[in-house]
Amino acid sequence: MTLVDPRTVVNPAQARQLLDAVPKVGRKRGPRLKTLFACVYYAALRPEEAADLRLANCTLPDAGWGLIVLEKARPQGTKRWTNSGETHETRNLKHRADKETREIPIPPVLVAMLREHITEYGTAADGRVFHTGTGGTYSSSAHSYVWQEARKLALTPAQFASSLAARPYDLRHAAVSLWLNAGVPAVEVAKRAGHSVDVLLRVYAKCVDGQQEHINGKINEALNE
Template sequence: MNTSYDVKFWEIQRRTDRKTSAFLVRWTVARKPKSKTFRTKGLADSFLSDLRQAAKRGEAFDLATGLPLSMLESEPSGPSFLAFAQSYVLRRWRTSAARTRETDAYALLTLVPALVADVPGRPDAEEVRQALRSHALLPEDRRTELPREQAAALAWLEKASLPMSALGEAGTLRLALDAIAVTFGGKTAGANTVRRKRGVLHHLLEQAVEQKLFTTNPLDEIKWTPPKAVTVVDPRTVVSPAQARQLLDAVPKVGRKRGARLKALFACVYYAALRPEEAADLRQKNCTLPESGWGLLILERARPQATKRWTDNGQTHESRRLKHRADKETREIPIPPVLVAILREHIEAYDVAEDGRVFRTETGGSYSSSAYSYVWQEARRLAFTPTQVASSLGARPYDLRHAAVSLWLNAGVPAPEVAKRAGHSVDVLLRVYAKCIDGQQDHINGKINDALE
């Protein structure tokens, strides 16, 4: 335990940024700021008096908690951050999707190793993360036996992990926020990554409030501005109808068979605005494909990809309810004749999987994101000019969905109907997807020019 005799105290501060009265006790230990909030002035006075009396007696103060040793021994520390993080993951496991579990764990891989005391023998950072990833942050029946180095790393972490009570201090929370702002390699983390990790920390502390470890969420008291994340579609990524057709025509030319088997999947993303995970679980029974005219897709489930350790079935793909929908809730999407024809040809050529899935590998499995992303990049090289290939135009298969929704909006389809087909709220639709498609700028400029004449 690291201690110091360098202690300074500040006057009690009344908090005016809360609905109820609150009083903040502030002090420093070895120049590190510490604080604790109380609901009444009397409690704050009593606590500050205890600290001052300990300092007068010449007691050492603990650097991690900021408390004198006599108070530290009597202070109920509660669970460690590691122990609470483990219980947090387990409480959410049954009701969370695999990707949500993975997001929680990824944030905790950053936070748990950062919120530790200065205990000698700190192990290699990657050994600590691996011990968390494959053991500590999984249910007991999914844990692997740890190699000697990782077992030692976990033992150190259990000893060093700060008590949850330490997260009531501004300095500790600042330490956590600093940690999520960088990658494991020490570089500045992306804005979306930082926001996701901060969201996990906030939700974890909300559960700590529910369990009476804190009276309010201490993270709400930290003045911290998250990095600005991109939440709108970049118009430069959105392909025009002509470009989409060029790409879809190029897909079958990739590889001997894989490209041909994937054309209809990409067509579903473009013509029906399906998410790739929704196309992956599309069943023949979900498709109404008349010989002529418009058809209909009735989506029931999605088939997202995740790391095996986080899925219920232990496979990389598992069928789950639709995004933003209740279990067994469906979504109906009318599809144009061009997509009807493509799906009919696909089913006739390749049949369907045993469970009725329209899109399957030759062995009946699901395509990995890396597999269809490779085909997509090769199709871009065949369909686009070198300048376009180097640009962000249609850079990802998901950009076909952006193009579809933008096309519908620009064609004058009412926003509520577009949102219904795309599986979004109207608010999200207008904020994220209402963008012009590539190739319309000359037409729009011409209309403006006509108006100016």
């Protein structure tokens, strides 16, 4: 599995700037996709997982942290290779058995965004939170177009020409890197991100930074007890 390149990982301020730029792209696509991208950043959802997120999967309290219980993903394929003949088809979560779920606590900022999005756009007939005006699913090319336009608006020319947040998926890498560097135990990060601990530490090895002093302090505390 490929190691995550730290040069693709945005910091929280850059992530907010990018998310704020998304609604400025187009009349409909950008505003409808902002919260989907926010789910990739604040909950480390894979884009195909966000695409199949249902209202029934979300606990969105008036205040405080909420919860997403993922059940399925909605990857894009071709009509030729899906059972339904549709471009998008609901499938099991990656690396998960049939009917296995994944629970992700979500911060108040994402709870508020999801509540606002659902109030504004409602849900599709099948309960999906993110959908086109006719209830369909935005294609990966639509995601990519909106994202690149948002990068032009939010980043400097040098940053735009670089690999910084080059793909919407890089928001997920930023989320996982942030959690690890904040000191969240690897077991918990792996659980939320849908990785094994071994894969998590291997893939994000180059993104874990600045913890040595903190860890040394913890060891000193333990030795002096």
